[in-house]
Amino acid sequence: MKFFSLFSPVGLSNAYLVGPDAGGDAVLIDPGAFDAPLLQAVEGNGLTVRSILVTHAHNAHIAGIRALLKVYDARIYSNQPSVLDFPARHVADDQELALGEFTVRVRETPGHSIDSVCFLIGGMLFTGDTLSAGGIGRTRDGYARGVLLASIRRKLLVLDDGTLVFPGHGPPSTIGIERRFNPYLGERL
């Protein structure tokens, strides 16, 4: 597996590129920008962006899609396609997507936004703004915060401790680390 983490100055967010060793169809998660480093990572490794996964439709995570679609014939996967400005396929909880040589598992995790989902590829979990190193996503009110915490507990903390966490902002982590040290996950609902 080829794996790249790319930082976008738009919204100071992370995008992730996952592709086969031999090159070919790649999966791109949350392209907050389509810029030279991303293009270099794709083209320099013989990859083609065929699938774009959207953890949630906030600008910092989708601003690069429109430009990407002018270059690559990619399918977009989102929990709420209707809020996007471009055609996308709907994904739902527990759905499995066969994207090239990768199997992507979908976990619905509303709370930060109504359309928030996380994507699991092998032992790598892409959490968007749902869960980050030592933190959780911002919420608009106490009810949404409760929904977010419940989502994390039911859908993410059930994963193995060794599952690698790649958030939409900030450094990577693991489920085990978040379970033990994330101070927000212990809050009562």
Next chain:
Amino acid sequence: MAAAIANLRASRYPPPMFVPVPCSVDGCVAPALSGSAACVAHTRDCGAWRERLTSSPARGQPVRDLGLSGISLSDADLSGLEVSGCDLSRASFTRVRFVGSSLLLVFLDDASFDGCDFSGSSFQNSVFAGSRLSDCLFTDCEIIQCNFVGSRCARVRFDHSDLYGCRFTGSRFDGVSIRDCNLTRAQFDRAHLTGADFRASNTNQALFIEVDSRGGER
């Protein structure tokens, strides 16, 4: 900050990243060492990985995509080491020199570092969460977007370093020096910063929430 963002934008991890493989011993949940079917506790001869790691700087060959969870190393000079996409969780390093090293996307969670020297090194997207660091030097380093959540740092010096986007949530400091550092977007929420020295650092660009900073200076 501009340099930090430029580095992040160019961050690129040589493929493939380590793939965790469980130890083959029944009932053991620890990850196996690369090149072995068993974890470090169930591998008789750990010399191969030790040789590979210690000879890497002299050979000029980066260490990539290895699972080396639980290894221990002491009194070694690994200056100039380049590591990327590796699992070094629960590793133990005592009096090891990593001067001028580069660590990209390295998982060092729950590791321990005693008397180690990382001065002049570069870190990106690496994970020190839950690790114990004592009497270590991280001076003149680029430590960009690294995870120190839940770590315990005693007598560690980060002076003159760039700590852009690092997370120290819930970490415990004892006599730690963070002088003249870039703390833009660094987070210290719910951290215990006893005696921490932040003089000449841009603490106004960092996030401090519910912090215990008794005896510290800013």
